[in-house]
Amino acid sequence: MTKQVNGEKDRESQGCESLYGEWMQKECLQGDSRDEVAEENRDSRETRHRQRRGDFKRRGIPDPAVKMTSIHCYTQCKAERFSLTWTITNFSFAEGCVESSFFTNAREQLKWSLFLSTNGVGLQNERCLSFYFNLVSGPETGVRCKGRMAILNSEGEEAISRDTGRVESLMEGFAIGLPNFTRWDDIMAEEAGILQDDTLTLTCEIHVLCRPENTQLQQVKVPECRMAEELGDLWDQSLLPDCSLVVGGQEFQAHKAILAARCPVFRAMFLHDMKERRTNRVDIQGVEPEVLKELVTFIYTGKVPNLQDMATELLVAADMYLLERLKRMCEDALCRSLTVENAVEILIFTDLHLTPNLREEAITFIKSHLFDIIETPGWESLQADHPHLIGEVNRALFSVGAPAKRPCLF
Template sequence: MSRVPTPPPPGEMTSGPVAESWCYTQVKVVKFSYMWTINNFSFCREEMGEVVRSSTFSSGPNDKMKWCLRVNPKGLDDESKDYLSLYLLLVSCPKSEVRAKFKFSLLNAKREETKAMESQRAYRFVQGKDWGFKKFIRRDFLLDEANGLLPDDKLTLFCEVSVVQDSVNISGQSNTNMLKVPECQLSDDLGNLWEGSRFTDCSLFVGGQEFKAHKSILAARSPVFNAMFEHKMEESKKNRVDISDVEPDVFREMMVFIYTGKAPNLEKMADNLLAAADKYALERLKVLCEEALCNSLSVENVADILILADLHSAEQLKAQAIDFINRQRHDGGASSNHSAKEENGLRCAVYFGRHLRNGLKGSAPPLLCVSMCSYVPAATDPRPV
């Protein structure tokens, strides 16, 4: 959902005259997207005017406004019988009406958007009403393999919706003495404080390297460091912490995050950084690592990522990895398109995923699960995780 910005000072709204009073109106717009894949599209037997519908979708789990896409594979009527017709339908809505713009496109074999069409204005929707394009794309062009719009006979539609919400007015009086407030530099200032080792009061030794830090900042950011320094532990007495299970470059990245809230090299070391974030209870960093690993999921690495997620109770990452496995199996992921190594890796992930699903966490040691990749029998494949 777009946020209402702070209105600019009246003198900056225009280069012209400044009024004594002003009003800033922000029309709130909720934007979201939906992707719909129809497998074996060439086998759709619907006649002219007959409909295929997607499942319902919304802008989020708490949005009661539900939408769906409606396709007429052989057109809506005689005029459009040589075309595919595509519509956006408002299925249910707590309001009497709503205005929305929409954009439709196809994803080609390279997952690129093509053949996009969008509404020129925000249309008025009521429950049960649809808007769209009777002549979205010619069927002969769509079915021509040379155009690459039906890879593996799959039609993938991409829809972007912009729903107009209520407008918000912000008004006020002009102030000739309005001051410009500088941007907050807290993150940069704390980062410089640590990088310069200024006023530090403890040392952390990692892989032979010393990292100087501030106990108060470590304690404020990490419940683990807080407990370490709050109680009369050896580390608190000596102002020294020895860490043996984190690599220096990973620890440095974690310290940068502790001081600045940023992790510029996160994607390069997301797996190891996730383990460190879990150890020191840095929940935001942990979820950021989960997000990076979700974006890198592949047949080759899903087994390793699933095991990593289980070891560190990364529940969101675990759920995404299991969903990825199910999609691969459902779509025939372990087909001739994959090497034997990829095939075995996916079988291993399926096997391990079933243990997680059945609540047997920790029943198969990680190294054993990895070794299983070489011999999990294919007979176990078809069942989803």
């Protein structure tokens, strides 16, 4: 009985193994089939993709699968242009070759001359006028140029004109032009109205090609820097202040960091153990409120909106607070405002402040307008209270280039 049961179990086990083997074989076949189908699909997609790219290329359409970067480059070809008028007198006696005097371009880098042959160049151009541009001296690499030439009639209008055509390379000692510019008979004919008193007038234009300039246009437009305006808003609107400036009974809110960064005097106040650092308050002496506002505006923005109206007062304040650039700006404004009425006053002002440029300009102005200035009330004050300045003006008058007639200054 036991043997029979064991045999049945063995047969069942063998049957299961057989079914499992058949299932595995079937799965392997199906897996291979799926792999083949997947590979065929992949090959089909690649084929369709290649065909689509080829179709895009044939039609000139950008392939959407390829990322394109667009860059714009701008090339500017520049040409220097200059002209010359050449007059030849007693033209009917001119035989052979006639050459003009040398002339140069605006930068004096090239030296040219005009060359005219009254009997043409070559047998085929006999009885013709030949006209050439001759490069007398230039760079070793030569130049690229073209020209235009014209003959004027007695009214000054162009009667005959031609150009050399395309741009050509020209080396030093060589020439370009037209061997058959016009016929001799066309010039000499009275009805042409070209020769007046046997004088021929020609004009020419030369175009010299300069080195091209290449620039790449920015793909992203970078906004302009507005730091000066934004710092000015901190001052104008009193945003987040941490100190105060008191002058003439008025109080202005400011920022210690900006004042210290831009002005040596404020920097010393806020960096050292001084009252201004402990109280965050600065009492300003010797400066009017409006002048202080203008001075602090310069500290924040580098600009002086009312410079011309208060240049003298601002110069004094700039000298006090060691703002050298502001001081020079005030000097420049005063130099441009010199008149017969204020020249002496400005000269006296320069004696109180170290402004050598302004002092020199004031003396030069007085020297140039002396006969008018000595009639002003300021001149008497200068003689009475500042004799050493009279001495400086006197030395300037007797320097090289002084006028021949000099008044007595003492």
